Amino acid sequence: MRVIDIPTFLAAMACAAPMFGCANDSAPVDGPTTVEVGEDDGKRDTADGARQATVAGFTLTMNAVARVTSGGQQIVTLKGTASRTLTNAFSYIPDDGFGTTRLTGARTFEIDLDEPFEINTLLSGLPILVALDTASGTPRHFDARITLAPRFARFDGTTRIVVDAPIRPVYVRAADNLRYRGRFTTTSDHASPAVAVPGAASPAVTQRGPRETTFDWTFTDFAPAYDPPTDPVTMSALFGTTTASKSAGIDLRVVRLGLTTDDPYEVWPAPTCTPTVAACVAAAPPTAVDLGACGDYRQVLPCVRPGALCDALPPAPVELTPIDASALDPAIASYNTACDRGGTWCSLDSARAFTVPACPDQEVTPQLLFQLLADQDWTDDAYGSYVDDAGLTGSTFLGGGYSTGAPAVAAACDALAGATEAVGFVGAQEVSCHNCHDFAARTILYYPTTRTVIVLDGSYGYDS
16 A cells, blocks of 8 residues: 655645645746646647647647556556656546656656556546646646556457457446456457457456457456557457457556646536436446446446436436336246146236436335236225335235245346345235135336336136
């Protein structure tokens, strides 16, 4: 764990904001006080692709590619050059020192990232900030923002495989919620896509269409893939009876550089959940694992924090949106096969599934769901009870004594919902039966954490 020199940190952070004075309490700056350059803005920075920004006559240049070294411990180094003599350089992320920055010459500095969590944090899309003080000029204090990202480079091999240069950080619903995603397309349909990394674990490969494949690394598996950058990652696919491949190395590139004389926290505020990303996350099935379609990791992350979606989206009326419930079919078939055929009987006739809005305009309760699901067979909840998870588990379709297949139905419902805790309604109303008792049954399950509703309809009975 890195130990921060608290007095140095506090002094540097004080100078990082113009409100504290320091070296910037001089005449107003002529021209723009903030400049940003990036790989997608059409600007050619330097001949070798380095990022270069100029504010108030001060120019900062960051080497295009970070240096990766390892000798038991991986170190990623960013190198910068200033147009004036530097007296101090300090790297940080909001409210915390980050990395180790040192002056390597009168006008040069380096930032070392030697902790895995530091490297992972920057590659996931969080920029690093650098406070810079100069020995001369007006003003004398600047803050830079540097964005580092992995990029495929040095391509070699077949033209039938086209590899995207960016390796995207994406959000997945998992304990480790960050993946580094590569992608390639092909000029004709392909099969059996594969990705190989020398001396490292291969990523998880997903063919998303006849001509599109993506592949995901966790950071633990990704770190060896770019170390050293010259080691090629090989992507291959089968075209008819022929296997073709393309290889590429991975560079860690400075893809964006900002420079300001203003308060960096005002110029570059913390990311928030935007309505566009929020709408995408809300529209994704609650059990969807991959949220890569909604944006990059740092765009999606603010929207998956508790309450964030509903801060960004207006409340929506509570409506039931149907979703595919066919995953329950095998368990239902087993349930019906196992129903007693002697003096008792049972039948699970149908299963339906729905989702409710992520930001409802009223509380979603089993009582409200019963009313929304009311039909000609079920109009009165007096023929049943509103129950908790234990009450559902003991119901006819999920655990009762009429079919040994009931527990499998319960497990299938949990799997479809992507959750294990539900509340709901269990009802039974007697229907006409000569010399017997026959009941129409309905069970409603509501899984609040995934906003999933499952409705089971059927019957059971016994001889008099």
